[in-house]
Amino acid sequence: MSEALSWNSYPAYLERTYGYRIWRVGVDAGFSCPNRKSDRSGGCVYCDALGATAAYQRTYDGTAGRTADILKQINRGREFMIRRYKAQHFALYFQAFSNTFAPVGVLKQIYDSSLEGNTWDQLIVSTRPDCIDREKTELLASYKQRGLEVCVELGLQSGCDRILSAMNRGHNVKCFLDASKIVKDAGLELCVHTLLGFPGEGEAELEMTADVFNKSEAGFIKIHNLNVVKDTPLYVNYLEGKADAPDVNSYIRSVAFLLRRIRPEAVIERLMCETPSNRLVSPTGFPDKNSFIRMLDSYMKENGYYQGELYK
Numbered sequence: 001m002s003e004a005l006s007w008n009s010y011p012a013y014l015e016r017t018y019g020y021r022i023w024r025v026g027v028d029a030g031f032s033c034p035n036r037k038s039d040r041s042g043g044c045v046y047c048d049a050l051g052a053t054a055a056y057q058r059t060y061d062g063t064a065g066r067t068a069d070i071l072k073q074i075n076r077g078r079e080f081m082i083r084r085y086k087a088q089h090f091a092l093y094f095q096a097f098s099n100t101f102a103p104v105g106v107l108k109q110i111y112d113s114s115l116e117g118n119t120w121d122q123l124i125v126s127t128r129p130d131c132i133d134r135e136k137t138e139l140l141a142s143y144k145q146r147g148l149e150v151c152v153e154l155g156l157q158s159g160c161d162r163i164l165s166a167m168n169r170g171h172n173v174k175c176f177l178d179a180s181k182i183v184k185d186a187g188l189e190l191c192v193h194t195l196l197g198f199p200g201e202g203e204a205e206l207e208m209t210a211d212v213f214n215k216s217e218a219g220f221i222k223i224h225n226l227n228v229v230k231d232t233p234l235y236v237n238y239l240e241g242k243a244d245a246p247d248v249n250s251y252i253r254s255v256a257f258l259l260r261r262i263r264p265e266a267v268i269e270r271l272m273c274e275t276p277s278n279r280l281v282s283p284t285g286f287p288d289k290n291s292f293i294r295m296l297d298s299y300m301k302e303n304g305y306y307q308g309e310l311y312k
């Protein structure tokens with residue numbers, strides 16, 4: 001665990017494992033999402049039509065990257081990180097929408113051509129639990145032979161089926177656990193996405209999320225706060241006074257509750273959403289990432305909390 005923080009941080013993991021920082025080049029490879037109709041309607045109630053497209057790709061070609069050439073996106077992303085951060089090591093991150101939502105032959109062609117021509121440390125593929133099978137994980141595992149760390153990011157969001165249904169996630173907890181096993185059986189790293197603060201979520205539901213995460217045996221977790229974003233079904237509920245996002249103090253309590261219950265060795269990759277301000281409706285006045293980390297760590301330390309203390 002990082003000496004400075006009350007949890008096992010991702011920068012500390014990179015330092016231990018690689019001895020240097022790795023920068024993620026997020027790409028939108030044009031995949032869709034099985035939870036959305038072909039006209040992009042439907043989907044999770046909190047998701048807008050951008051489906052987690054990287055911030056620096058959103059204005060690309062004026063179309064959120066959807067028509068952009070992947071290699072152009074990669075060059076643009078790498079150049080941006082080299083220019084701004086003097087980055088030297090990179091992960092290719094298939095980030096937007098469901099990046100295994102295609103026949104395996106198509107996936108191979110996309111992954112192969114995207115990896116070509118540059119040096120990478122990691123290949124990271126974000127997808128849904130109902131969108132992965134053994135053939136696809138075998139393909140992903142084959143990239144380990146190139147010396148890459150290969151990680152699949154699976155969206156769980158909540159360990160409570162009632163909340164998953166209210167989110168319109170289109171999968172349940174069992175589907176997530178089955179997919180996790182397929183990923184782990186293939187020898188791939190697994191990162192789980194969780195979303196805290198959905199209406200109806202209390203300590204019992206957070207406990208279920210911690211339990212399901214622990215059962216998945218994932219090595220990594222991303223924790224997000226619910227955001228109300230324009231042009232989503234959740235936004236309509238918000239306007240009707242039926243839903244809102246947690247404020248920072250409430251969210252800190254939820255994150256601490258979860259962290260205390262998850263495996264102590266799990267690596268915390270992310271602790272909050274960073275929705276661009278032109279799309280974000282609520283919460284307002286949320287601190288930036290570094291301020292949030294300081295606030296959370298102070299809260300944990302003041303209360304004597306640390307990651308995994310209540311893990312059984």
Ligand code: SF4
Binds near residue numbers: 047051
């Ligand atoms: S699975 Fe992801 S891309 Fe699909 S609707 Fe839900 S949040 Fe959006």
